[in-house]
Amino acid sequence: MDFALSPKAEEYLGRLQDFMDSHVYPAEPVYEEYRRAAGYGDHTLPPVVEELKAEARSRGLWNLFLPSESGLSNLDYASLAELTGRSIHLAPEAINCAAPDTGNMEVLHMFGTASQKQQWLQPLLDGQIRSAFGMTEPDVASSDATNIGTRIVREGDEYVINGKKWWTTGISDSRCKIMIVMGKTDLDESVHRQQSMILVPVDTPGVTVVRALPVFGYQDQHGHGEVHFEDVRVPVDNLIGNEGDGFMIAQARLGPGRIHHCMRSIGIAERALQLMCERAASRVAFGKPLAMQGVVQEQIAESRMAIEQARLLTLKAAWMIDNVGARGARTEIAAIKVIAPRMALQVLDRAIQVHGGAGVSDDFPLAQMWAGMRTLRLADGPDEVHVRTVARQELGPYLPPR
Numbered sequence: 409m410d411f412a413l414s415p416k417a418e419e420y421l422g423r424l425q426d427f428m429d430s431h432v433y434p435a436e437p438v439y440e441e442y443r444r445a446a447g448y449g450d451h452t453l454p455p456v457v458e459e460l461k462a463e464a465r466s467r468g469l470w471n472l473f474l475p476s477e478s479g480l481s482n483l484d485y486a487s488l489a490e491l492t493g494r495s496i497h498l499a500p501e502a503i504n505c506a507a508p509d510t511g512n513m514e515v516l517h518m519f520g521t522a523s524q525k526q527q528w529l530q531p532l533l534d535g536q537i538r539s540a541f542g543m544t545e546p547d548v549a550s551s552d553a554t555n556i557g558t559r560i561v562r563e564g565d566e567y568v569i570n571g572k573k574w575w576t577t578g579i580s581d582s583r584c585k586i587m588i589v590m591g592k593t594d595l596d597e598s599v600h601r602q603q604s605m606i607l608v609p610v611d612t613p614g615v616t617v618v619r620a621l622p623v624f625g626y627q628d629q630h631g632h633g634e635v636h637f638e639d640v641r642v643p644v645d646n647l648i649g650n651e652g653d654g655f656m657i658a659q660a661r662l663g664p665g666r667i668h669h670c671m672r673s674i675g676i677a678e679r680a681l682q683l684m685c686e687r688a689a690s691r692v693a694f695g696k697p698l699a700m701q702g703v704v705q706e707q708i709a710e711s712r713m714a715i716e717q718a719r720l721l722t723l724k725a726a727w728m729i730d731n732v733g734a735r736g737a738r739t740e741i742a743a744i745k746v747i748a749p750r751m752a753l754q755v756l757d758r759a760i761q762v763h764g765g766a767g768v769s770d771d772f773p774l775a776q777m778w779a780g781m782r783t784l785r786l787a788d789g790p791d792e793v794h795v796r797t798v799a800r801q802e803l804g805p806y807l808p809p810r
Contacts, residue, residue: 417484460502493675558591580631603654614640624779663734670748
């Protein structure tokens with residue numbers, strides 16, 4: 409296994425680092441001040457984001473996550489995703505590589521019809537609109553996606569959709585124009601062939617955004633919405649793939665996406681470690697800098713070692729996706745989805761501790777970073793689901809076939 413970046417990726421990484429230093433980091437206080445003044449329950453986009461997008465596009469830093477657009481492998485993109493994680497609210501969107509748009513674009517790229525690509529994929533690739541993904545539901549244990557209750561029923565040339573979704577990220581942003589919704593089309597099929605995915609424009613009659621859900625009291629600019637569907641009618645041409653393809657499409661969507669999430673988590677951990685070291689070097693307690701206190705040195709060392717371990721396993725998973733496909737990397741993908749967020753939370757917790765009371769305030773980004781990272785232990789499947797996947801793969805040779 410060779411985790412070295414290709415020359416093209418090295419060149420991209422240099423350009424992205426320059427963009428982060430010259431534009432993204434200086435924009436962070438501008439972004440926060442706009443949101444503070446607007447009120448955190450307001451989901452209006454701070455204008456500085458569109459300025460960053462224009463600058464990134466002029467530099468050729470655009471749609472780097474999609475191999476057909478950037479020419480980068482999953483391994484190549486991994487290091488770029490990590491760098492964007494250092495400014496999680498700005499950098500991914502600035503280069504048009506923010507979730508859930510990335511996963512939705514991958515779905516449309518792989519499974520969309522020519523018409524669907526023209527109507528929805530191209531505006532997403534151009535950064536003109538944003539999108540949402542509706543899978544999780546409030547009334548069932550969504551860790552088991554076979555529980556999904558939303559119904560997608562064909563009536564002539566239309567599908568009629570009824571159900572409830574929540575944690576539909578991005579739905580509160582006024583630029584969100586399209587949702588990919590997962591629901592059941594045929595209850596008589598086998599459990600993994602009952603589900604389908606369908607495109608639902610946000611302004612379709614019967615679609616109601618009930619509320620935006622806070623995360624530990626924080627309101628994300630894009631919003632994590634609860635959405636109700638009441639006799640929502642869309643053309644049959646809005647179906648993605650065929651009826652019953654929902655699970656297959658979901659797995660295709662989530663493989664590379666978990667690399668993105670995990671590498672951004674590592675970027676968050678790196679930013680937290682940087683803040684921890686800066687704080688430790690600048691504060692004095694009991695007659696010497698915190699950085700000279702053995703307990704703080706241990707926290708810093710443990711953080712560095714944990715980051716390196718998580719990065720290596722995530723790069724291995726990316727390499728395997730490139731070489732044997734997501735199915736062949738199933739165990740590694742499940743493992744990193746557990747390990748990377750856990751690691752980032754541990755590093756963030758140590759950084760908060762070193763900052764003392766300041767760490768839990770809004771004067772530093774650590775508390776909000778922790779809140780956002782904690783959700784990743786639930787998003788795209790809770791830890792327990794991925795641990796079970798790893799266990800089953802490990803036990804497979806020792807148990808009779810199911």
